[in-house]
Amino acid sequence: IDMTPAVVKYATVPPEDDDEATIHVSKTILTHCVREGEGILSSNAQADPRFQAGDSVARYNIRSAICSPITFGDRTFGAIYIDSSIANYTFTPEQLALMNAIGAHTALALANAEQTARRLQTERLAAIGETVASLSHSIKNILQGLRGGADVVEMGLDKGDIKVARGGWEILRRNLDRIVTLTMNMLAFSRPKHVELEPTNMSPLIRECASLLSDYCEQNSIALMIDVDPEMPPVALDQNLMHQALMNLMTNAVEAVEPGDGVVSVRVRYHEASRPKRRRPVLEISVIDNGPGIPKRKINWIFEPFHTTKGIKGTGLGLAVTKRIVNDHKGRIVVESAEGKGAAFRVLIPADLDEHADPSATDGGPGTPRFGGLS
Numbered sequence: 001i002d003m004t005p006a007v008v009k010y011a012t013v014p015p016e017d018d019d020e021a022t023i024h025v026s027k028t029i030l031t032h033c034v035r036e037g038e039g040i041l042s043s044n045a046q047a048d049p050r051f052q053a054g055d056s057v058a059r060y061n062i063r064s065a066i067c068s069p070i071t072f073g074d075r076t077f078g079a080i081y082i083d084s085s086i087a088n089y090t091f092t093p094e095q096l097a098l099m100n101a102i103g104a105h106t107a108l109a110l111a112n113a114e115q116t117a118r119r120l121q122t123e124r125l126a127a128i129g130e131t132v133a134s135l136s137h138s139i140k141n142i143l144q145g146l147r148g149g150a151d152v153v154e155m156g157l158d159k160g161d162i163k164v165a166r167g168g169w170e171i172l173r174r175n176l177d178r179i180v181t182l183t184m185n186m187l188a189f190s191r192p193k194h195v196e197l198e199p200t201n202m203s204p205l206i207r208e209c210a211s212l213l214s215d216y217c218e219q220n221s222i223a224l225m226i227d228v229d230p231e232m233p234p235v236a237l238d239q240n241l242m243h244q245a246l247m248n249l250m251t252n253a254v255e256a257v258e259p260g261d262g263v264v265s266v267r268v269r270y271h272e273a274s275r276p277k278r279r280r281p282v283l284e285i286s287v288i289d290n291g292p293g294i295p296k297r298k299i300n301w302i303f304e305p306f307h308t309t310k311g312i313k314g315t316g317l318g319l320a321v322t323k324r325i326v327n328d329h330k331g332r333i334v335v336e337s338a339e340g341k342g343a344a345f346r347v348l349i350p351a352d353l354d355e356h357a358d359p360s361a362t363d364g365g366p367g368t369p370r371f372g373g374l375s
């Protein structure tokens with residue numbers, strides 16, 4: 001190994017002279033120590049028969065030196081080296097023993113750190129593999145849906161049967177929607193934490209989400225009810241991200257309920273700050289359904305990425321992304337559900353527009369929403 005010492009840190013101001021910045025050590029002593037794998041104490045280095053081959057001992061006028069290897073098993077990390085050119089000063093065996101102990105501890109820590117880094121790397125690769133497997137599985141299913149739809153369209157066109165072609169087109173469109181949603185969720189999942197807050201009127205945002213689900217609800221006789229507090233002021237949100245978070249929650253709800261008697265309601269409320277109880281205004285969005293609900297033991301599990309009970313129809317990214325978006329808004333999401341009793345997802349987000357508009361009230365750096373979090 002290359003045993004050329006280099007300055008890593010100075011205790012005082014670094015010297016300007018390049019030569020002074022070079023550390024002169026006895027390579028002869030250092031090499032001997034590392035090669036033999038044992039600590040060395042030399043009380044009179046210039047007369048020491050072990051170091052006669054090299055000239056560094058004489059060149060640097062080294063009188064006494066101690067050197068301990070930093071090795072673990074057959075792995076050599078380096079050595080600790082101290083020398084002195086003071087004629088009547090000699091290092092002691094106790095000092096060597098102490099340095100050997102320091103060398104051994106350092107080596108153990110380094111070996112440990114190396115092993116941890118290797119394990120992390122292995123775990124990372126495994127996680128990437130799992131992610132790619134889940135995503136490609138979903139994408140493959142959607143592509144199969146697209147091809148199936150295209151085949152039906154083609155069949156209808158060949159036969160001149162517009163009804164069949166329209167049926168195929170429905171399949172195509174549904175799968176196009178799925179790949180758009182999946183792509184948006186993948187992007188949201190890997191995006192930086194930054195949120196672009198802007199004053200947002202909740203009513204049009206919720207209605208936009210509802211209109212994207214209205215065809216599905218109509219076809220499956222699901223009642224989708226929207227109830228937005230008409231008095232509420234605009235709130236500070238990242239509109240694109242919140243749109244996506246709400247779509248994920250609302251899609252889950254309409255997918256959970258029984259066609260025929262499914263009811264999904266989305267309720268939006270604005271809670272004024274009421275010091276000292278509530279320091280800042282809060283936006284509350286509830287998405288409530290009368291579906292099968294979520295068993296208690298699965299409540300935490302549903303927010304993990306790629307956990308889905310929908311087989312080929314789900315990827316399991318929706319709630320993971322939604323939770324991230326809500327957290328990035330310094331809010332929180334809570335679920336109330338019991339098996340067979342439906343589910344209620346409640347999103348709570350600090351909603352003070354004033355602090356958002358007033359830069360002097362900011363507390364965070366770039367990427368931090370300009371308001372504090374909810375606890």
Ligand SMILES: Nc1ncnc2c1ncn2[C@@H]1O[C@H](COP(=O)(O)OP(=O)(O)OP(=O)(O)O)[C@@H](O)[C@H]1O
Nearest residue numbers: 252253256293302308309314315316317318319343
């Ligand atoms: N409203 C709900 N009622 C019952 N179960 C739900 C509800 N919302 C979510 N879940 C459960 O949580 C799981 C994870 O939801 P998530 O939205 O993360 O993934 P997904 O809907 O399965 O797939 P994706 O959203 O990626 O298409 C679902 O598979 C389902 O089991």
Ligand SMILES: [Mg+2]
Nearest residue numbers: 248252318319
């Ligand atoms: Mg979902």
